[in-house]
Amino acid sequence: EKGGFETFMAKEIHEQPQAVADTLRGRIDETGQIVLDEVRMSDQDFRDIDKVFIVACGTSYHAGLVTKYAIEHWTRIPCEVELASEFRYRDPVLDRSTLVVVISQSGETMDTLMALRHAKDQKARVLAISNTVGSTIPRESDAVLYTRAGIEVAVASTKAFLTQLAACYLVGLHLAQVRGIKYADEVSAILDELVAAPGKIAKVIENLEPVREMARASAGKDRVLFIGRHVGYPVALEGALKLKELAYLHAEGFAAGELKHGPISLIEDGTPVVAIVPSPRGRSLLHDKMISNIQEVKARGAKVIAICEEGDAITASHADFVIETPASPTLLAPLLTTVPLQEFAIELATALGRDIDQPRNLAKSVTVE
Ligand code: F6R
Numbered sequence: 243e244k245g246g247f248e249t250f251m252a253k254e255i256h257e258q259p260q261a262v263a264d265t266l267r268g269r270i271d272e273t274g275q276i277v278l279d280e281v282r283m284s285d286q287d288f289r290d291i292d293k294v295f296i297v298a299c300g301t302s303y304h305a306g307l308v309t310k311y312a313i314e315h316w317t318r319i320p321c322e323v324e325l326a327s328e329f330r331y332r333d334p335v336l337d338r339s340t341l342v343v344v345i346s347q348s349g350e351t352m353d354t355l356m357a358l359r360h361a362k363d364q365k366a367r368v369l370a371i372s373n374t375v376g377s378t379i380p381r382e383s384d385a386v387l388y389t390r391a392g393i394e395v396a397v398a399s400t401k402a403f404l405t406q407l408a409a410c411y412l413v414g415l416h417l418a419q420v421r422g423i424k425y426a427d428e429v430s431a432i433l434d435e436l437v438a439a440p441g442k443i444a445k446v447i448e449n450l451e452p453v454r455e456m457a458r459a460s461a462g463k464d465r466v467l468f469i470g471r472h473v474g475y476p477v478a479l480e481g482a483l484k485l486k487e488l489a490y491l492h493a494e495g496f497a498a499g500e501l502k503h504g505p506i507s508l509i510e511d512g513t514p515v516v517a518i519v520p521s522p523r524g525r526s527l528l529h530d531k532m533i534s535n536i537q538e539v540k541a542r543g544a545k546v547i548a549i550c551e552e553g554d555a556i557t558a559s560h561a562d563f564v565i566e567t568p569a570s571p572t573l574l575a576p577l578l579t580t581v582p583l584q585e586f587a588i589e590l591a592t593a594l595g596r597d598i599d600q601p602r603n604l605a606k607s608v609t610v611e
Pocket of ligand 1: 303346347348351399606607
């Protein structure tokens with residue numbers, strides 16, 4: 243049932259183009275409007291939203307972090323992202339005009355469910371993104387958009403994450419559409435790019451051998467650091483989480499600009515640093531800053547593995563190793579840049595003899611608080 247792969251996780255990484263395509267299918271109607279599944283909210287309810295909270299745990303939380311950049315940019319609605327286990331206990335400011343987006347692959351995560359109930363008690367509207375039809379979280383929400391990743395067997399989430407991103411982008415674009423679009427051209431261009439994403443993800447998957455080599459070369463190290471900026475920052479967090487889960491290794495993701503405020507002291511001769519580099523096009527300021535961060539860590543002895551856009555010669559001239567991903571709008575790039583990090587974690591953990599599909603101490607669905 244692993245379809246010729248060594249592990250379910252490897253199989254699920256390869257299923258990502260299909261999973262993302264399935265999640266997008268039928269959700270964009272002939273007029274280019276985004277269609278949600280079970281909506282117990284009117285368009286007017288969506289128009290009345292003046293604040294968005296995204297609440298989730300673990301990998302799903304990382305999908306939420308990416309979404310914040312997209313929602314604020316496309317809709318200009320303030321958006322906060324919070325861990326479900328923290329959200330509920332700190333008395334967040336919520337009311338009828340707050341949209342709380344809960345993201346849960348299983349739909350049964352207790353921390354997320356309790357956060358949802360808290361939000362509903364405060365009269366907030368709740369929209370769920372879940373992979374499990376009929377599970378508790380979507381049942382209790384006002385609106386639902388299902389991801390269509392299919393069953394994810396490996397404990398570490400891969401295809402569920404990419405489909406969460408796809409669904410979250412749709413929610414952001416839906417919000418932009420019902421509220422009247424300031425960026426109509428941009429939204430339709432983004433929709434075209436979303437539809438093109440599965441093909442690009444497939445290209446990334448075809449080119450994973452260099453990632454495997456770098457992972458094997460990193461297997462003897464005490465720690466691996468991941469750095470990113472903008473949406474590359476949550477991707478860095480996700481890359482580090484995958485490696486912690488699978489390899490039982492100290493891995494940490496940082497906002498690259500934050501390194502100099504402390505974490506750069508972790509770097510010693512040979513420390514692998516995986517840098518998620520933004521596109522050199524458009525927002526080149528961000529790219530310049532990332533190159534400076536690469537120089538900072540290299541000056542302290544780091545071995546830099548850069549995940550960058552194809553043809554990015556500047557990054558290639560500074561990094562020790564380069565993994566190229568197809569060009570993409572900045573906000574959608576996590577659909578591509580996450581994939582090499584998933585493979586990196588598998589390969590490094592395999593080199594250390596770990597159980598890839600069933601890491602120690604972890605459960606697929608966490609139904610205790
Ligand atoms: C990491 C992972 C976990 C889950 C988290 C939330 O690979 O799988 O961090 O993402 O436990 O689970 P769901 O999305 O089911 O609420």
